[in-house]
Amino acid sequence: MIVTSDQVNKNLEEKCQVLVIGSGAGGGAIAAELAEAGVDVLILEEGGYYTSKDFNSNPAQMIPMLYRDAGTSVIVGSPSIIFSEGCCVGGSTVINGGMCWRAPEKVLKRWQTEFGLNGITARAMEPFYEKVEKIINVAPQTPESLSKAEMLVHKAATKLGYLIRRDRRNQLNCTGEGLCVFGCPTDRKRSVLVTYIPKALAAGARLYADCKAMKITAKDGRANGAVAHIIDRKTKKKKHTLKISAQLVITSCGAIQTPSLLLASKLGNAFKQVGKNFLCHPNVKVVGIFDDEIRYWAGVHQGHQIHEFLEEGMIFALGGVHPSLVSLSMPGYGKRNLELMELWNHMIVGGALIDDTTCGHVSRLPWGAAMAFYQIDDVEYERMLRAVALMSEIMFTAGARKVLLPFFQLQEISSMDEIRKIFQYKIKKAEIETLTVHAFGTARMCADPSRGVVNQWGEVNEVSKLFVIDSGIIPTSLGVNPQETIMALATRSGQFILENKQKFIS
Amino acid sequence: MPRNMSRCTARILRALIQTLKPRKPDFDPPIEDYLMEIADNFMAALPSHMKILLPLGLYLLEFGTIIFVPTVVPFSKLSLEKRDKYLKGWSESKIPLRRDLIKGLKAICMIGYYAHPEVMKHIGYNLDQHLRKINVAGIDQPPSVACSEEAAQYFRNLDKEGKWGTTDGLPGKAREYSEG
16 A cells, blocks of 8 residues: 555554655665565655656656755765765665675675674675565676667776676666666666565555655654654645554665654664764766767666776776766856767766765754765775776777866866876865765664664664664675665565564564 | 746846856757746755755855956846856856856756757757667567667677676675685
């Protein structure tokens, strides 16, 4: 059963065994895990409920519909980082590129040594990853779904001797429409919206869309429900109130919204760790301009990743997106912008994901909004310059005649020789254009309660019957796309709750 | 008529859109009203703090002419040529906040502009044609038409030669976990 705001015309009260707040990678996965075991689950989702019939290629319609804050979210710093997050049933899995990687073993080892998470070993995680991969259909792309740009970059990386890996994505017979970021219009991308949510609903779970949790309620150190607002989809204003009483509460709102909700509820923050340790994989991108027609957008969003520099904290990939979004990173406006965009079919857009070496924090502002703050440090700055230089090298090797750079002072280079300018120009941090779609760490797992918010199962330290299951519990930067790890951790915690049903759902 | 912003905000935004709008003497579609409508829809979807900050930013731009031109004539009343010069000063400013404001406002204009059918056609983004070409089979069948036959052939050959690489889920050079 799915209830949307237009179906509600009065204040409501609900009861359930488990309340899951958020329906993305974490919330969707744990809701299905519990519901299928016979648990009475109620899911709240702030965003609207849409299906592939509602999705189209028009960003002016899709971004306000599917993205948090109509895509205007920013992580404050110098430079500020543009942050995109889904806000709809299925969460960010509806609008992400669908890349699926397991956590690198060295990352899991770090979790053990630095955070005492001894139960989360690579081997111990394997069955959970396998289960997730089966449900969301993780598979490599077929040759038919790949664009000419993928071929050129693959050839260039091979020529340079760089390790290039085939992406595995949650997709079924992907044809390469390249519309992942606006919601897959054919359901070939197997997001949570078309996998875990239908499973949970089929098992009897109830879902309220357009419903924003305002506060988790608790008594005597035990969570017992939540108060939520039913939001009018058009005006985004409160329409009615929904009070839920639950035996167990799971918050899965993501690494920015979950700390805000915990702070609003005054829960789990005895050691002042909620919202701290914010990590975000800052990204930089370059645009190669080629003489030949490429039509890089005619193919899957991303088919390969260059992992040669993974150990150094960088991975590179192509990112097929709409011209509206690419134009934002083009220098200037007016005539200059149009002249560059007229080369649209001669472009390849490449991006680098940078492994965090510092951390920021998330605050709850006086009017209730969550705001993330992050200042890139010198190591990340060096990595960004190096990543841009290496991606430029790849573009020129692939045949580019010009590469547009994400720097305010140095906007383009025209040959391999000019790559050195990237290091000579003394580019300031504030002059780098950065963006991201990942966020972690703000409710991190740690065996020592004074250094984290939750234990290794996602259970909040000082509050019983309250779990956090989303990217916020990931204690360190992953260095790779996180959705599969979030789902695997959710599956693991779901099984833990079921194994201890007497304790949590009595 | 804008529904989600004041008349004054709409006046400044329209002047801004006219200035930012990508155009050339031989290509300048009259789509300002369409862009205004999109901007208006975006305003409705903004979070509450942005509903205050965005108009505030527009007013800064409007009356910043007093300091940065300097003239008592506000931005929206300047000629297109002078507005262009004035905006250039903001977008190339050494103060990040001034640059960031233009970047944010540019987003509101560009997202609608490059999604307009006439503009997409002009830059050669024929997405519908691509979708018609590739979506010939049902979801239960693998793709039968290549997005790029040249690329598909290249990857088929690599696959045949066993040179395309593994498809295990471990990133980097790892092929399997080293420990139990």
